Amino acid sequence: MEENKPSNFIKNIIRKDLEDGKNDGRIHTRFPPEPNGYLHIGHAKSICLNFGLAEEFGGKCNLRFDDTNPLKEDTEYVDSIKEDVKWLGFDWGETEFYASDYFDRFYELAVQLVNDGKAYVDSLTPEEIKEYRGTLKEPGKESPFRDRTPAENLELLEKMKNGEFKEGECVLRAKIDMSSPNMNMRDPIIYRIAHSEHHRTGDKWCIYPMYDFAHGLEDSIEGVTHSICTLEFEDHRPLYDWFLEQLGVFHPQQIEFARLNLTYTMMSKRNLLTLVNEGYVSGWDDPRMPTIAGLRRRGYTAQSIKNFSEMIGVSKANSIVEYAQLEYCVREDLNKIAQRVMVVTDPLKVVITNYPEDKEEMLDAENNPENESDGKREIPFCRDIYIERDDFMENPPKKYFRLSPGQEMRLKHAYYIKCEEVVKDDNGEIVELRCTYDPASRGGWTDDGRRVKGTAHWVSARHYIEAEVRLYDHLFTIPNPGRRKKGEVFTDNVDPDSLKVITAFAEPSLADVKPLQSYQFLRIGYFTSDKDSVSGKPVFNRTVGLKDTWAKMQGASS
Template identity: 45%
Template sequence: MTAPDAPDSSAPNSIAPKVAPNFITEIIERDLQAGKYPEIVTRFPPEPSGYAHLGHVFASFLDFQTAAQYGGRYHLRMDDTNPELATQEYVDAIADDLKWLGWDWGEHFYYASDYFDRYYEYAEQLVKQGDAYVDSVSADEMARLRGDSTKAGQPSPYRERSVEENLDLLRRMKAGEFPDGEHVLRAKIDLSSPNIKLRDPVLYRILRGEHYRQGDKWCIYPMYDFQHPLQDALEGVTHSMCSLEFVDNRAIYDWLMEKLNFAPRPHQYEFGRRGLEYTITSKRKLRRLIEEGRVSGWDDPRMPTLRAQRRLGVTPEAVKAFAAQIGVNRTNRTVDIAVYENAVRDDLNHRAPRVMAVIDPIKVTLSNLSDPQTLSLPYWPYDVVQASPDGLVALPSGERVKPEQAVRDVPLTREIYIERADFEAEPPKGFKRLTPHGTVRLRGAGIIRADSFETDEAGQVTQISATLLGEDAKAGGVIHWVSAEKGVPAEFRLYDRLFSVPHPEGGNEDFMPEDEQEESHDAPLDADYLRFLNPYSLKVTHGFVEPSVLADPQDTRYQFERQGYFWRDPVDSREDALVFGRIITLKDTWGKNKGVEPSNRQTVKPQKAEGVAPLSTGGRGAGGEGATQKAQPKHQPLTPAQEADAARLTALGAAEADARTIAKDEALLAFVNGALQDGTFHQVAAWTVNELGVGLRSGEVKVGAADLAPLAQMLAAGQVTTRVARDALARAATSGEAPVSIIEREGLNAGLSDEDLQKAIQAVLDANPNELASYRAGKTALMGFFTGQVMRSTGGKADPKKVAAALAAALKG
């Protein structure tokens, strides 16, 4: 399909989907209204220790698009403070992939390493102020002296060194007089703080290595907690967004801003992380896949990197649409991979012309077709192509082309290829494709009847003889085909999910990148995730595609009818050796409509590897297509021991569904066994399943079950709203602080008096006169709008039940 005047369908769209309103946008709106900052400035700080991946999509979208929506600016910053990992290759690749997404930071491209001299100056300033000191204990001794959640930290014997001695040692550290690990620079904050992060964190370490930009100029490097807030302040960042595990680090951020007198100063805000099923985004683990040859490289289309998704054929519009759908809040969540896959499908559905390809061919001879025919078939057979006064037609993608460009010529010859799976010598009940003496419709060519077939010594069908009946017959199914004489040989690469289980690491893989924390070559690398690699993540077949594709631009995405969405591999495909990679399968309708043939039935049936069950028989879509495995029951039966645990938990007050979920999960069961049996167990069990499950499985939850009972009591008594309770619980899970302590410290349990609630409601009604008039005119669905506005204006402190009653009365007027 050629459309010379149409825009490049693969070019980034300048209009990105918007970030939905969330607690961060509420803060920004308040800050702008109060005149706190002249403009909003955000930053996205990837660590260049690997290629950009799907985790970067959510973070970069939130950083960049939020600033864009409020007329501000956004920065790209390379957090390259680790000489062991940062490389120019990774820097260039990350920037290129983010530009592919459509982000334009202009001149605001920064490197952390450009500020090494400034960081060091601030380090000396802290020493001179008595706010930092050089410590000389070992790492193990330092960890012991810091204490834990049950006991306060103890001072290092070097904590009271004089300013002069600290300056001397720091300068000698910088000069390279000491070996790695001999000394560190620590902030002097509060060894008794319940926030362990404040117990004299390390600001600088000795680390010799050749830095890709600074060479061997430096042998001491700043830690993230020191470098990051300083660079935010130096760049003029206003709102520094990071993931929830850094909520405790915010105290260090604020301490530095105060001690170094930055004004106006940036503020850090934390949001919940996102995990993606069937995916890992740890750059160390992705590197291992490459190093061990399990994938071909960072751009292997099965990888979650943006470079891989580009090679796969996913468009930037699809990726950004996915990012916009995830949502922003203060709770960690796992994202169903179907959300991403459906965003890709929705995007391709309107841009991909329909053509035919046979990827596992079997030859059919049309015995009564003497002369070849040329058929004119539409690229979008099921979509209305709208004509316009200028003689052009508008395609579903929005492109305007000449009428002849909305169709293509397809040769029909005496010999054609069909999919091997579209003929059955001994058809099962309900089979609606070609059978001996049966009929089927060839897409756009009429109905054929199979008269005979030949087999080889193994009994496999090798050729079919058929009669073309035209339209003078009936057929129950439609199949695709390609001319055997005119079809173009091609290789087809059928990609599937890289892992065969939703959580390859046994828990939730962080969907946020490691941009805000450094990796270490010395850290242990759990290899268990490797055993969940999907043995069917790539199948290669050879077949034929209709010749119309030879006239199309190489970056054309197609829907190969009944096969999925494909495009030419940009690395390996050549004019004389076409290689098509499957971007994603079509939607599987078999499970939704019994007896309806799925349009994307798999034609290649891989053999099952010993001891490993395939995710599906092909396709990235949920459920696969043509699956040979029996559907699993919705709820797996419990063992007798698990049944006993479920009964015990139900007796304690847990809902039956929660009890059964907990009983079959050792991590959840161990957690709730520490809960108090004081009438709050039902709520604790519900939070365990719905709020903490992922973190408990990955060992990341720091709060104890006993700490949840007081929170449940506050919720039951109406002292906090559900929203406040959930937010406090999420923060407690990552910090270890009791959720009630968080609520009381921040005054979140203050509630709202009836008088204040009435004032808030009246203010909302006054601010939305048009909506108020519409509601009173009968558009009662606006009740949800008013409720949301009131809850937002009260910071979530209002009791939703009271809001509903008071709003109903106020809206009546």
């Protein structure tokens, strides 16, 4: 068992169960995604929690696919979920399961409920079932088909299974209490008809169990001891318990925690699917999406997501976490591992007039000052270079330390230069600076003790490569797109300018990058090479800027 990890109420429950010898000292959790979409950052929190609990307390964690709805499921989603869990660093070993593994067993248990008079086939229409269910203020009404005998129900259930009814013509319902204050207990549906091929069982079944029926039984069959769910399942727990108690099977303990809500994002897979299908994003792995695939492509590291999950903790109270807190975590991680490189995003040409026109030299540059073992690389330097346009100001204010007429500036890894002349076009736009350099300042320092405060990055005009740089911002214009004005749909708040694409000039070491390599573009931010990169034409996604807004917010509130 690992020590010195932050505690929470779920860990306290587990420790108490271990002390009491409950479940023979076993700890068994599970991560049970539905394969109907890609996982998002909220699922990442659940993955870290469930697998983390198993690791910390020496138990097991199953990866289980709740594939009970063939209308929405696909093997693409199964594969993406496996990739995401592995990428986060968790191994489920031999414990990969599917709800569809238990379809025969589910049906047997449904038959048991029918025989015991605790389930019935209802022939009300879907609209009538909804009407009979009642409201939060009014009790429901019992179906006129509720008193069918077990024999009648078994015959009808068999016909349902054999495909003799159309979809919506009838359902199997549990017989509980139509006047219960908990709507979930008002004779919930157990099985519905769906004449759809399943991605694993093919056309063997045309009836499929509802999630509330299958959920607890899956946990029971697999021997799960602690069934960790998000808070919206709290009202479903009585139903979870009812099925297990009525069937007399092993009874895991369901525990609920608050799901992750993150500013500027939507966590509903239904809404995320809308964004994909309606072309607001390029796909599930679009770097603006809160999916694990999208965050990975944008450059978020597995460790940063784990750190974020641990930092926000586990609670019973719903809250909204600032996106800047997630950015803080990735910035902290990338600062340790990202190679520093020079990329100019808005080029302004500089001609160093006293540097030999035919000369070229290689200058040493450290790859990462946070990690000396990353070594150094060589970058080419020549008479003509490019700097950022905003690193020059013709009429600077006081305490402006970068380049201006008659003022010196340090070129990172190179020399001091001084602006001697400003060249403009016919429209008065600055097109070139003519500067001189100090040969004694190679490496950015001089023996005379002179220090220049302003430092800029640059690239050689003879050696740079063009790079496509994708500047991503929040996909939504408001912090909580789930709350919107009357008459609005959530897509009304999609930011049309959440992606800007520019062509930048990059140092030649970036010509042949591999996908998902992280870099710090000096003085700009952290960027990650995209899968669209090809030899000589790299593509970079902005992961996060250098500015730490969350840490500043914390400092202001302390």
